[in-house]
Amino acid sequence: MPIKIPKLLPAREILEEENIFVMDDYRANTQDIRPLNILILNLMPEKEKTEAQLLRLLGNTPLQVNISFLKTATHESKNTSPMHLEQFYTTFSEIKHRKYDGMIITGAPIELLPFEQVNYWEELTEIMDWTTKNVTSTLHICWGAQAALYHHFGIRKYELSSKCSGVFMHQVLDHSETLLRGFDDIFLAPHSRNTDVYIEELQNQPTLKLLSYSEEAGPFIICANNGKQIMITGHLEYEASTLAEEYRRDVTKGLDIQVPEHYFPNDDPTKKPLNTWRSHAHLLFSNWLNYYVYQETPFEWD
Template sequence: MPLNLPDKLPAIELLKRENIFVIDNSRATRQDIRPLKIVILNLMPLKITTETDLVRLLSNTPLQIEISFMKIKSHTPKNTPIEHMKAFYTDFELMRNEKYDGMIITGAPVEQMDFEEVGYWNEITEIFDWARTHVTSTLYICWAAQAGLYHHYGVAKYPLEKKMFGIFEHHTLQPLHPIFRGFDDVFYVPHSRHTEVRREDILKVKELTLLSESDESGVYMVMARGGREFFVTGHSEYSPLTLDTEYRRDLGKGLPIDMPKNYYRDNDPEKGVLVRWRGHANLLFTNWLNYFVYQETPYNINEIGE
């Protein structure tokens, strides 16, 4: 089934070129079906890029999905046209009475700040709390995962000596868990972060279940509330060239940056990227939608949280 996206969203044309079936609101309203309502709180600086990355992964399912984009009022993006934000994003205040089957909260370029120093901390923690009563399952990514673990469970984050940057090998701790349906014993995930949460802190909190980790990049996936919350520290949604763009950007600015690990063929940027995480990324989002959104959400969406 297709994705139901806001009319004229740039991702529609970009993904049609990849033969991904998407429809806009005008056409979707003629289909007699209860779509899954997914809301995305996009905190990344390049909104259109992140929209496209997430929509690409959400499309890999037979379910019809209606996607909405949320924004916070206390922060104005600098890298996305204001016209785009006005056309496709809605303030949380105008969405707070809605219910959603699923929610995705992205990373943000604020990880080296203390949580309470982030200008929109009060608003985003209000959204975290709101999601518990208005959303069936919430997927927190990268900085949002750290922020959610801190806000809900008091789990600290720690600065890394060097940026965790590259593609890292991971394994599951509960291979029969539904979120890992179809996963290989070893799978790969992109990471790009300066901070971490630690295994020992996760294990101290009885409400948290550590599901996956990496010998090199540490904690990867944590679950809470029986799958109502997933905290994912990596960027499975990244497109093939995202780390390359970050690497060349930082080199151009003269910033201290190592080549992303396990990313380029033969560790040579001129030979291009070896993509090893696409299959895992598709499975992750498909399994989340199927087992923790579609199979858990009530048919009457207004019953969520009751």
């Protein structure tokens, strides 16, 4: 089944070229079924790239999904055109009266800032509080995961001695959790961040359940309140080229940056990286939509 997105959204052409099933408003409104309403708070600077990454995964399930994009009102994006934001995004004040079946809160390249110094932190905490009563399940990614762990559960972050960047091996810690249904015992996933969370604090918080862990990259998938909140510290949504683009960007800036680990063939940045996590990315998003959103959300919120 498809995802419903605005007809003129630039990501549509990318997804259709990849044979991802999408539809516009007219076709969706003629179908007599109950679609899922998913809200995406996109905090990433290059919003169009993130849109395509997430929609690719949300559009590969048997469910019809209506997508809405949310932006912060207290922070102005400098890397996405105002026209794009005006056409495809809304603000919290415009949607806070609604209920949503699922929500995604993305990462943001600001993890070295204390949370309270982020200029939209107050707005974000209001949104995160709102999700607890108005969203069936919220998926938090990278910095968004650390923000949720800190705000909801008091889990601190700490700065790493060097950036965690690369593709790392992860273990499944609980095969009974439906979010990981179909996962291999070990699987690969990308990370790109400068901070981490203390595993001891996760283990000491009875509300939290650590589902997957990497010896090199640390805690990866954390679940709370029977899946109402899911935190993923890495980037399963990344394309094969994303870490390479980030690496070259940082090199161009003159930053003292290491080559992403286990990513380029033979650790050679001149060689084309392979996507070794795609199947598990699709599986995780499919499991989330099915077991934590579709199976749990009311047919009519009223």
